[in-house]
Amino acid sequence: MIIFFPTRLSPTGGSSSFARKFAAGLKALSHSVAFERPQKYDLLLTNASCPLQHLLHAKARRVPIIHRLDGVYYPQSVADKQWRLHNFPLWLTRRLADHIIYQSGYSRHCAETFLGHIRTPYTLIYNGVDTGQFKPDGPAEPLRSNGNRHVFITVSRFRRPDQIDPLIDAFNVYRNRYHADCKLVIIGNFEGTVADRPQQLSQPRIIEFRGIVPNNKLPAYLRAADAFLFTHLNPPCPNNVIEALACGLPVCGVADGAMPELVSSGNSGELLPVQGNGFFSPRQLDPAAIAVTMHKIMQNRLHYSQAARQSALDRFTLDHMINQYLTVLTRLTPNL
Structure with a gap:
């Protein structure tokens, strides 16, 4: 054929x-x-x-x-x-x-x-996704300077404020309230209204913008992190979320778009409930509420990690x- x-x-x-x-x-x-x-x-x-x-x-x-x-x-x-x-x-x-x-x-x-x-x-x-390539075991990027550091990661093509600003705000809340020694790694390119975010928001050793990473090198970054953050408005079926799950990375996100179909709250990650569909008016997210879900995942990360990997093996x-x-x-x- x-x-x-x-x-x-x-x-x-x-x-x-x-x-x-x-x-x-x-x-x-x-x-x-x-x-x-x-x-x-x-x-x-x-x-x-x-x-x-x-x-x-x-x-x-x-x-x-x-x-x-x-x-x-x-x-x-x-x-x-x-x-x-x-x-x-x-x-x-x-x-x-x-x-x-x-x-x-x-x-x-x-x-x-x-x-x-x-x-x-x-x-x-x-x-x-190729669960033989995207898997928890294998080479990992040295993203943490010590074993106590919490590392969060996100991967995308960033074009709108909702894709990045709530993540930064939630990370800062988490760092101030729950665990001071943490890092946010951001992979991908920035365009349009958010093109200047890397220059505006970068903080050495705390918020790192790594630019575009080839897909075959992405697993090494994902398996080096603790959780995957994702706040895109109404994602239809984000491949980067599925790749994170396959690497045993719990997903902290928002319960809109296809996210509830991909991520099971309490198992493979935590999804923040939101009001409305976001089609006709801007959606407002509470950074403090996102930080709470990040903390919940980190309190029982092994459970979430194992469930994330199993979800990918069973469904994706x-x-x-x-x-x-x-x-x-x-x-x-x-x-x-």
Whole structure:
């Protein structure tokens, strides 16, 4: 089977990471994935949006189209007032697809809310990670100067204040109230309205901005930390959270988006309840309340760590994800 998956690969980013893992997983099962359009292909798999010429090319040749959809745009997203315009390519791709793969139940809810209800068949498939690479055991970065230091970490592409400011505030509360000897390690690039945060907020040996770290080197950072912090608004299925779980890293986050589907409060992490959906008005987070959940995790970290790792093994392995995709692919190509 030849799958055409139009993707512009970059060194980092969830879409590129998925594309590489997906291609490698299918290659191991004697299928091939092409990122540039080949002369002949059996399926078109597309991310959130797809160039119109590829959609029309597949339709003209009666090639099945699978739409892999994570999130959509809404007034409080990065699209701001242009959210309807940004949603149009997603709306069009979804309407032309023969099957939709939602990355979470929350992803489907958002699509139905902002792209409209459709009756196209769909499957829910969570992202998967290589639990042989992302695991608690292995080389670790020297992030702590002594065994008593608490180390928190976050990884993302930071574009909005809600993705970073509450973390900094909560960390400072934790440091002042619960454990003075601690560090926050922040990995990723900063863009847009938060581009200046590394220069503004960096504190040597306390709040460290490490920039972009290649995905194959990320496990060494994750397994060196105590807990993963994450306050993104309405995440559809954050791969970085699943990678943290696989490394046995408890997740301290917010109970919105797909987070309640990924993280079990009291087991693999702690999620702070929030009011409203954050679609139309800003969401306010209490840094002190986040600090309380950080403290709760650190009081019983071994339990949380073991549950986090087991959750990844039970639900988010790469093999499980690939097999789910393959089930959908073969169902749409019964004659191959």
